[in-house]
Amino acid sequence: MSPVQKKIPLQVDSLWTNVHLATMTETGPYGMVKDGALAIGGDKIAWIGKRIDLPGDLESRVDKVYDGQNGWITPGLVDCHTHLVYAGSRAREFELRLQGATYEEIARQGGGIRSTVSETRQADEESLLAQSAPRLQALMQEGVTTVEIKSGYGLDLETELRMLRVARHLGERFPVTIVPTYLGAHALPPEYEGQSDQYIDFVCNKVMPQVAAQKLAVCVDAFCESIGFTPEQTERVFETAKKLGLKVKLHAEQLSDLQGAELAARYGAVSAEHLEYVSEEGIKAMAASGTVAVLLPGAFYFLRETRVPPIDLLQRYRVPIALATDCNPGISPTTSLLLMLNMACTLFRMTPEEALAGVTRNGARALGLRQKIGTLEPGKDADFVVWDIADPAELAYRIGFNPLQQVVRHGELLTQ
Numbered sequence: 344m345s346p347v348q349k350k351i352p353l354q355v356d357s358l359w360t361n362v363h364l365a366t367m368t369e370t371g372p373y374g375m376v377k378d379g380a381l382a383i384g385g386d387k388i389a390w391i392g393k394r395i396d397l398p399g400d401l402e403s404r405v406d407k408v409y410d411g412q413n414g415w416i417t418p419g420l421v422d423c424h425t426h427l428v429y430a431g432s433r434a435r436e437f438e439l440r441l442q443g444a445t446y447e448e449i450a451r452q453g454g455g456i457r458s459t460v461s462e463t464r465q466a467d468e469e470s471l472l473a474q475s476a477p478r479l480q481a482l483m484q485e486g487v488t489t490v491e492i493k494s495g496y497g498l499d500l501e502t503e504l505r506m507l508r509v510a511r512h513l514g515e516r517f518p519v520t521i522v523p524t525y526l527g528a529h530a531l532p533p534e535y536e537g538q539s540d541q542y543i544d545f546v547c548n549k550v551m552p553q554v555a556a557q558k559l560a561v562c563v564d565a566f567c568e569s570i571g572f573t574p575e576q577t578e579r580v581f582e583t584a585k586k587l588g589l590k591v592k593l594h595a596e597q598l599s600d601l602q603g604a605e606l607a608a609r610y611g612a613v614s615a616e617h618l619e620y621v622s623e624e625g626i627k628a629m630a631a632s633g634t635v636a637v638l639l640p641g642a643f644y645f646l647r648e649t650r651v652p653p654i655d656l657l658q659r660y661r662v663p664i665a666l667a668t669d670c671n672p673g674i675s676p677t678t679s680l681l682l683m684l685n686m687a688c689t690l691f692r693m694t695p696e697e698a699l700a701g702v703t704r705n706g707a708r709a710l711g712l713r714q715k716i717g718t719l720e721p722g723k724d725a726d727f728v729v730w731d732i733a734d735p736a737e738l739a740y741r742i743g744f745n746p747l748q749q750v751v752r753h754g755e756l757l758t759q
């Protein structure tokens with residue numbers, strides 16, 4: 344007896360046929376099912392498998408049967424690392440840098456992250472929402488159904504809370520799941536110049552309790568780096584987050600090895616991000632704690648980095664690898680997750696299948712949502728994308744091309 348789900352599901356509202364499925368479960372390449380069928384009951388996947396194995400008279404008694412036109416269905420894409428809520432633009436700075444200005448010169452003119460902080464502080468909630476919405480919509484147009492959004496451009500109490508409220512409003516306004524993350528320890532604000540320990544006090548004692556009390560974030564993140572915060576300061580942020588019942592994640596080992604991966608693992612972090620300089624010890628620790636590696640090829644590309652994250656080692660120790668846009672105005676001004684698939688293949692030598700797993704199954708894991716989303720399985724959220732492609736590898740292969748046909752989120756068809 345094959346493990347085919349023959350039982351007729353109790354509730355089936357709609358059915359997709361004439362379609363192939365990249366379920367992204369770990370059962371062979373892409374968890375592939377040729378000539379498949381997918382049934383939706385309410386907001387969940389009720390049945391999935393080969394069309395020929397559809398139970399009983401399901402196909403004739405379902406109200407709505409959709410024709411997938413011989414395309415492919417994948418899980419809804421997950422962008423598990425973005426900073427897409429911010430005000431202003433850094434295009435001018437990009438131009439100056441290409442004309443030869445140094446980072447110091449740009450910083451002296453008020454550029455860099457401080458310019459984003461200053462513009463974000465000045466933007467009211469409505470303006471921040473209006474400026475951020477097109478970035479979210481661009482992601483959604485490429486099949487993204489779950490997005491993590493970090494704060495970290497306010498750095499003061501009021502603006503950090505405002506950024507997180509905007510993230511929440513985006514999730515109410517658009518059919519997309521938003522996972523908000525408080526990233527107070529992103530950069531040192533000008534008013535705390537030379538007082539980074541005091542700033543961490545402020546983050547832990549003043550802001551984080553408010554964030555938790557108002558349920559504005561699910562995760563807490565920090566930038567543990569020579570130009571960010573020390574491992575000791577990061578540890579204090581994590582201690583507080585744990586006490587408040589928030590999950591932790593970490594920007595680690597982007598520019599140097601401060602053993603941030605080990606630190607993240609020690610606190611049971613859902614993910615550690617960037618990781619160009621992570622050591623074998625760090626990777627072992629991540630494997631033991633189930634911490635996902637989130638790689639950010641857009642930032643690697645934009646900064647013209649040359650040190651590739653140690654993919655082979657991550658794979659040897661079976662650390663799940665996720666990919667994300669890192670959408671931010673400074674070092675990764677992109678809103679294309681499909682482009683990240685291509686970059687992960689060309690720059691990091693990942694395979695198209697590994698890249699797609701990075702924005703589905705492993706992206707979901709990096710947000711602690713693997714029980715709900717990330718693969719196509721009965722009982723999971725009916726979040727999926729129908730693509731006009733002949734082979735799932737096309738999603739990573741083509742550059743600047745969007746073959747999206749339809750998006751279904753929580754069982755509802757969003758595009759026609």
Ligand SMILES: [Zn+2]
Binds near residue numbers: 426671
């Ligand atoms: Zn980031």
